[in-house]
Amino acid sequence: MPPYTIVYFPSRGRCEAMRLLLADQGQNWKEEVVTLEVWGQGPVKASCLFGQLPKFQDGDLTLYQSNAILRHLGRSLGLYGKNHHEAALVDMVNDGLEDLIRHFGQQLLRNYEEGKAQYFQELPGHLKPFETLLAQNQGGQAFIVGDQISFADYRLLDLLLNHQVLMPSCLDAFPLLSAYVARLSARPKIKAFLASPDHMNRPISARLKL
The missing domain is CATH 1.20.1050.10 (Glutathione S-transferase Yfyf (Class Pi); Chain A, domain 2)
Known part of the structure; x- marks a missing residue:
């Protein structure tokens, strides 16, 4: 099983920077996609700590808030400056x-x-x-x-x-x-990710459909 899981809408949005980071660092992750229709039904939103996605899992650590997730990955993978x-x-x-x-x-x-x-x-x-x-x-x-x-x-x-x-x-x-x-x-790894269906087939924003 991949060590990381991204739970998010079917878009790049707040998670594409995480995906670029993980791809470039040679990390594996899995995606759990929440459609806007499912989100609008309420139970998934109610299960989220702040009523928002993304949700990110690193083993038994569950995080919300995209900036907290990026800072966690920065600390974990040595991507937070040298001092x-x-x-x-x-x-x-x-x-x-x-x-x-x-x-x-x-x-x-x-x-x-x-x-x-x-x-x-x-x-x-x-x-x-x-x-x-x-x-x-x-x-x-x-x-x-x-x-x-x-x-x-x-x-x-x-x-x-x-x-x-x-x-x-x-x-x-x-x-x-x-x-x-x-x-x-x-x-090389960013170039490969940017050319992949995982990137190409995701709109920038699910809400704006860009």
């Missing part, structure tokens, strides 16, 4: 990504076409901090923090790939982020 200084920066990046992801979801769920247009108009200002962080770390030739990959890299990669699906030109003004996406996407 306290780097770990603090990884947390900072992850919190910045959380702000952007929440803003992204709110804009698109409110009114998709109008929200999307406004969101992508504002996007350069939201991406600039990440371009700046790359520039400050070995001239943008490494990772978002330090010289080894962290869980924040998988989350940033997932976010940027999703944005490129919705607006292919969104990174044209950010050469370091653009090169970063190409570099991480070329890592």
Whole structure:
């Protein structure tokens, strides 16, 4: 049996960064898919600690909250920086990504076409901090923090790939982020995962059907 189980909707959503991380680290996991119809019936939702998915199982440890899951995997698999200084920066990046992801979801769920247009108009200002962080770390030739990959890299990669699906030109003004996406996407295990049906056949969002 795989050591990890992801329980989530039939989408990339909050779990694709976890999947990228696990695939790149050579870890096996299984998926338990909860359709929106089943979720709407109530019992599964009532069984979740905070009434939310994802649910993640690592042996006898059950976790909810996607950021807690990513931090757990970061600690378990050595993806949380090399010291306290780097770990603090990884947390900072992850919190910045959380702000952007929440803003992204709110804009698109409110009114998709109008929200999307406004969101992508504002996007350069939201991406600039990440371009700046790359520039400050070995001239943008490494990772978002330090010289080894962290869980924040998988989350940033997932976010940027999703944005490129919705607006292919969104990174044209950010050469370091653009090169970063190409570099991480070329890592052999990530490349294989991105080309797999497990990734290709999942929409970005189950609710928006993107």
